[in-house]
Amino acid sequence: MSYFSVQKISKSYDEQVALHPFSLELNQGDFLAIVGESGSGKSSLLRIMAGLEVQDSGEVFLDGNPVLNPNQKIVSGYDEIKLIHQNFHLYPNSTVEENLSRPLLHYEKSYAKNRVEKLLKILGLKEYRDRMPRQLSGGQQQKVAIGKAMSVEPDILLLDEPFSSLDTIQTQGLIAELKETFLEMGTTVIFVTHDLDDALRLTDNLIILQKGKVVQKGTSRELCEAPKSKYVARLFSAINRIPERDRSYVRPADIRLRTKGGLLGHVVDSRFLVHFNSLQIRLKDSDLVWEVDDPQRKYEIGDRVYLNWDEHKVMEL
Numbered sequence: 461m462s463y464f465s466v467q468k469i470s471k472s473y474d475e476q477v478a479l480h481p482f483s484l485e486l487n488q489g490d491f492l493a494i495v496g497e498s499g500s501g502k503s504s505l506l507r508i509m510a511g512l513e514v515q516d517s518g519e520v521f522l523d524g525n526p527v528l529n530p531n532q533k534i535v536s537g538y539d540e541i542k543l544i545h546q547n548f549h550l551y552p553n554s555t556v557e558e559n560l561s562r563p564l565l566h567y568e569k570s571y572a573k574n575r576v577e578k579l580l581k582i583l584g585l586k587e588y589r590d591r592m593p594r595q596l597s598g599g600q601q602q603k604v605a606i607g608k609a610m611s612v613e614p615d616i617l618l619l620d621e622p623f624s625s626l627d628t629i630q631t632q633g634l635i636a637e638l639k640e641t642f643l644e645m646g647t648t649v650i651f652v653t654h655d656l657d658d659a660l661r662l663t664d665n666l667i668i669l670q671k672g673k674v675v676q677k678g679t680s681r682e683l684c685e686a687p688k689s690k691y692v693a694r695l696f697s698a699i700n701r702i703p704e705r706d707r708s709y710v711r712p713a714d715i716r717l718r719t720k721g722g723l724l725g726h727v728v729d730s731r732f733l734v735h736f737n738s739l740q741i742r743l744k745d746s747d748l749v750w751e752v753d754d755p756q757r758k759y760e761i762g763d764r765v766y767l768n769w770d771e772h773k774v775m776e777l
């Protein structure tokens with residue numbers, strides 16, 4: 461059995477299945493991202509992994525020991541497994557330093573002091589140590605929340621969309637900083653999110669969850685190049701259905717724009733993006749509107765354009 465082992469856990473609420481039997485094996489220090497849309501069962505899964513929710517079946521083991529659920533244990537949850545979500549709780553009338561120290565009250569004094577110093581340093585919070593949470597930005601507060609969860613040196617950190625209150629730039633910066641921290645501490649991390657980009661900033665080890673079921677596992681490249689469903693394909697980009705062909709799709713970046721030969725359409729919209737213009741093209745004799753990348757920024761609204769693609773780029777979904 462590996463270090464963190466999740467064996468066929470399932471969960472239903474009032475006969476509605478939230479999680480079909482789910483299994484997972486992780487080694488110490490591994491990172492994993494679980495990506496899924498809202499309602500796909502991500503939070504239920506993490507809560508069961510943390511011993512905070514009763515599963516209908518299956519078991520969770522950490523280092524060979526069963527993780528007991530609230531029906532099996534008087535005080536639910538574990539210091540070794542910490543769950544952090546969006547609605548993190550900081551002590552509002554305590555400084556940053558006090559927030560990090562509180563979970564360590566029962567630890568030996570010099571150990572606790574060293575641990576807090578280390579967390580302040582690696583999270584870049586040293587200069588804010590005497591501030592109250594209300595005197596910090598959202599990103600800084602989130603770092604304190606993560607630091608608070610890490611002060612007891614959890615073996616496993618479960619991140620449940622903890623960055624959803626931050627903007628994209630803050631989130632991306634924070635994930636990069638935290639990744640360094642997790643690597644340095646050797647923490648095993650499971651990050652659940654609906655945002656593939658955020659997931660990829662932490663790890664390339666991905667599980668895609670849909671309606672409580674694992675629909676695909678793999679690296680970003682494997683999932684992007686060989687998606688098994690439209691749901692997985694759409695995590696990476698829009699997909700365009702090829703008319704008069706069954707279940708055949710092509711990505712915006714895999715389409716060539718020509719002035720003759722191919723599928724005829726008209727540009728109905730154009731957006732300037734950093735590496736290309738993103739065109740909306742209405743196909744002739746069809747009600748389909750395709751999204752197509754125009755890297756040369758050559759075409760304008762109203763232009764006639766012919767579309768070509770290599771057959772090996774076609775996805776059968």
Ligand SMILES: Nc1ncnc2c1ncn2[C@@H]1O[C@H](COP(=O)(O)OP(=O)(O)OP(=O)(O)O)[C@@H](O)[C@H]1O
Pocket residue numbers: 473474477478496497498499500501502503504505654
């Ligand atoms: N306490 C509960 N009682 C009843 N149904 C619940 C409960 N918690 C979750 N569910 C249902 O279980 C399913 C999975 O919910 P869950 O919160 O695990 O998904 P999620 O992927 O984390 O969603 P989100 O990203 O929106 O938080 C949903 O259909 C939800 O409505």
